[in-house]
Amino acid sequence: MRALRTLTLLPLLLxxxxxxxxxxxxxxxxxxxxxxxxxxxxxxxxxxxxxxxxQSALPVDGSNSRSxxxxxxxxxxxxxxxxxxxxxxxxxxxxxxxxxxxxxxxGNEQFxxxxxxxxxxxxxxxxxxxxxxxxxxxxxxxxxxxxxxRIKQSSRLKSGELTFLDNGSLGLLIRVSPL
Numbered sequence: 001m002r003a004l005r006t007l008t009l010l011p012l013l014l015x016x017x018x019x020x021x022x023x024x025x026x027x028x029x030x031x032x033x034x035x036x037x038x039x040x041x042x043x044x045x046x047x048x049x050x051x052x053x054x055q056s057a058l059p060v061d062g063s064n065s066r067s068x069x070x071x072x073x074x075x076x077x078x079x080x081x082x083x084x085x086x087x088x089x090x091x092x093x094x095x096x097x098x099x100x101x102x103x104x105x106x107g108n109e110q111f112x113x114x115x116x117x118x119x120x121x122x123x124x125x126x127x128x129x130x131x132x133x134x135x136x137x138x139x140x141x142x143x144x145x146x147x148x149x150r151i152k153q154s155s156r157l158k159s160g161e162l163t164f165l166d167n168g169s170l171g172l173l174i175r176v177s178p179l
Contacts, residue, residue: 026094026095026096026124027094027095027096027124027178027179028092028093028094028095028178028179029092029093029094029095029122029159029176029177029178029179030066030069030090030091030092030093030176030177030178030179031090031091031092031093031102031120031122031174031175031176032066032068032069032070032088032089032090032174032175032177033087033088033089033090033104033120033172033173033174034070034073034074034077034085034087034088034172034173034174035085035086035087035088035116035118035134035136035151035170035171035172036077036083036084036085036086036170036171036172036173037083037084037086037136037169037170037171038082038083038166038168038169038170038171039082039169040082041169042138042147042149042169043149043168043169043170044147044148044149045135045148045149045150047148047150048137048145048147048148049113049117049135049137049145049148049150051112051113053103053113053117053118053119053133053135054103054105054117054119055101055103055119056101057101057102057103057119057120057121058101058102058103059102059103059104059105060089060091060102060103060104064091064092064093064102065089065090065091066090066091066092067090068088068089068090069090070088070090070162070173070175073162073173074088083171086106086115086116086136086170087104087105087106087116087134089104089106092179093122095122095123095124095128095176096123096124097123097124097125098123099121099122099123099131100121100122100123101119101120101121101122102119102120103117103118103119104116104117104118104119104120104134105117105118110139110143110144110145111143111144111145113137113139113145114137115136115137115139116134116135116136116137117134117135117137118132118133118134118135118151119131119132119133119134120132120174122176127156127157127158128156128157128158128159128176129154129155129156129157130153130154130155130156130157130163130174130176131153131154132151132152132153132154132165132172132174133150133151133152134150134151134152134170134172135148135149135150136148136149136150136151136170137149149168149169149170150167150170151165151167151170151171151172152167153165153167153172157174157176159176159177159178160175160176160177160178161175162174162175163175
């Protein structure tokens with residue numbers, strides 16, 4: 001009878017160990033992103049940013065926001081060098097074997113949109129898998145969205161390494177480092 005009880009508890013024990021291992025496998029990282037314009041010329045995306053631009057991503061807010069460390073790099077992206085920093089943010093994010101997405105934005109919200117808004121999705125593996133979808137929006141005099149630029153890129157990142165992504169007139173620098 002005791003052996004039978006042990007056999008029935010064995011699957012539950014294994015399941016709890018697996019879920020514990022999965023929870024331990026997720027690591028906490030600092031993610032830092034700089035979105036910048038590379039030229040004065042705006043290249044329209046040919047479509048406006050969608051109203052559901054954030055989808056179900058968690059926002060970067062006071063609970064996960066961190067101080068930036070790529071300030072020297074951001075300083076080199078000056079107008080005198082032909083660049084304009086549009087967004088510079090850092091946050092903490094847990095990464096594991098499934099996609100973890102955050103919504104980033106900057107500026108004043110107008111009818112559900114921001115001057116710069118988008119999603120950063122990361123997944124931990126041998127390399128960190130990145131999917132970024134960032135919109136740079138222009139508004140008309142009434143505050144309605146009139147035009148958008150977009151940088152949508154996927155890449156594999158090495159932990160702690162600064163990576164540059166290019167998309168016409170916009171660029172993105174990202175570094176994902178373990179905490």
